[in-house]
Amino acid sequence: MPLLSVESQLPWLAELAGAPLPNRREEAWRFTDLAPLKALEPTVLPVVDPLAGVPLPKGVSRLDLEEWAPLLDASLVATGSESAWPVGLNRAADPQVLALRVSGEAGPLELAWDAGSAKGLAALRVLLVLEPGSSLDVLQVVSSSGENCTSLITEVVLAENARLNLGVLALGHPMASLLAHVAVKQEPGSVLSCTTATAGWGLVRLEPRVMQSAGSAQTRLRGLQLVDGQQLADTHSFMSFGGPAGELDQVHKVVANGSGRSVFNGAVKVPQAAQQTNASQLSRSLLLSDRARVDTKPELEIVADDVKCAHGATVSQLQSNELFYLQSRGIGADQAARLLLRGYCDEVLRELPAMASAWHPLARLLGDGA
């Protein structure tokens, strides 16, 4: 557990990462105030291997160092994020790499980490290598109840015709931060479904990044982020097609309450080689308070000419016609609003891998025992 000087000029995290914290003059961090990180206790927290003492599910085995070392960083490089600041920070904290090989019809696999109320930085790193034709459901559950920062990097390599249903359920605390990268490299014929849901964190920076290395793969991204109080949640997603006939179906949803702040930036790259790409991105935000703020931006870079790329963004309050319909059936205004909110969230949450239901995500995210 390295302890570093607090008296240095740079904040501790910058010193650890070997680079100053991103600042808001950088486009990718324009709306994201990293102040909560500056107050972090200068300690790297020990992290328990979530699979220690647990029998691995069918089709899942650990990779040896010689096996995983050459594969590490491949997905980060493919998605252009190997030099991103949160990645550098994670690397510097030198976490143990949980490297797993997936063969055949495997799983399901659950990986849960709880930073608890310990003060400091907890770094986690996961590498999933899915062999050709294999399939797996993985649920990652990240939680915290105190002044700490969880840095999570999940790298995935999906070989030809592999299928992965990846869920990230992140339940935080107003004093806690989460910096998470999910970097996926997809080979042709592979299918990725990635669903993320975050709530309660003082600061979240979530970066799902996917590269279809030769196109001809399917990517389904679902995101839900809830902010309340003074919380900030920022999702920067990135999708790139390295070849023709790839598909993207992306929906990102936001619920902004209190003085919460939500940022969504959805980058989609369709270069000349990616003809017949079919991509759609929808960003939907519910603004439930006049003090909350939502920034949402599609960032489409389309060079190929024979493609279908749709995008849309809506920011609204609860729909008055929906509220009236429920009220006209005897359901009080408050309960009607709650039902609509639950329905809105559940559209994303029901796409989490099946074992997520044991965590009661709807009730935990909305914090109302719903």
Added chain:
Amino acid sequence: MIRSDAPVLLEISDLCARVEDQPILKGVNLTIRAGEIHAVMGRNGSGKSTLSKVLAGHPAYTVTAGSVLYRGENLLELAPEQRARTGLFLGFQYPVEIPGVNNLEFLRVATNARRTEQGSDELDTFAFEDLVRERLGVVQMDPAFLERGLNEGFSGGEKKRNEILQMALLEPLVAILDETDSGLDIDALRIVAGGVNQLAGPDNATLLVTHYQRLLDLITPDYVHVMAAGRILRTGGKDLALELERDGYDWVDQELARLGAEPAEVG
């Protein structure tokens, strides 16, 4: 069924209402007694849909004059949910699709809100499932629709069946059905009309808002009212609907010109 000694359920007097700055209802008078089936007919823009929404308490409409008594009490001071709990039901012309809100759960919450108001026990999930399966028969609806999001991806006919299913569960005293026939093919129309007929009884009343005679071939009204320019222009028996079908609404313009009224713009 007309019984002059039946209790008055709904008494609308000189009702005027506007949406934004646009007056729509300009003095509607209508009395509905238990056991009666009324049909309000009229062209688009006559105000007939507005009347049904005002009665249900839609927030976009403001009542500017007149009164509505429901079982002798002021309906207009009740919130929409309170109107529903005490037995007023509006079948929507365009039922709202709400993905993510489970249809069965919605039906249970609504039914329990009504039951609580009536002093009955709330039904738990099991008891409610028994009830809903029995009532599905009223509209010959496939139970698979219970597991879907509320009206999510339902066809026009399925949405209207879901409306009548709600009516069957809520057992309203006054059911207002706004253009329930619109967008239905003849089979769906028969099923929906059959449901309404099954649910009509001596203690409740039905107000059908419709454009066409065809619904009234299947549900026989005791009274037919013709609305135009935000008021009821003429009232008659079921023959009036047949007359309208034969002669159209052209006489309405002459009548309005005689009265010196402007046609309303919005329905």
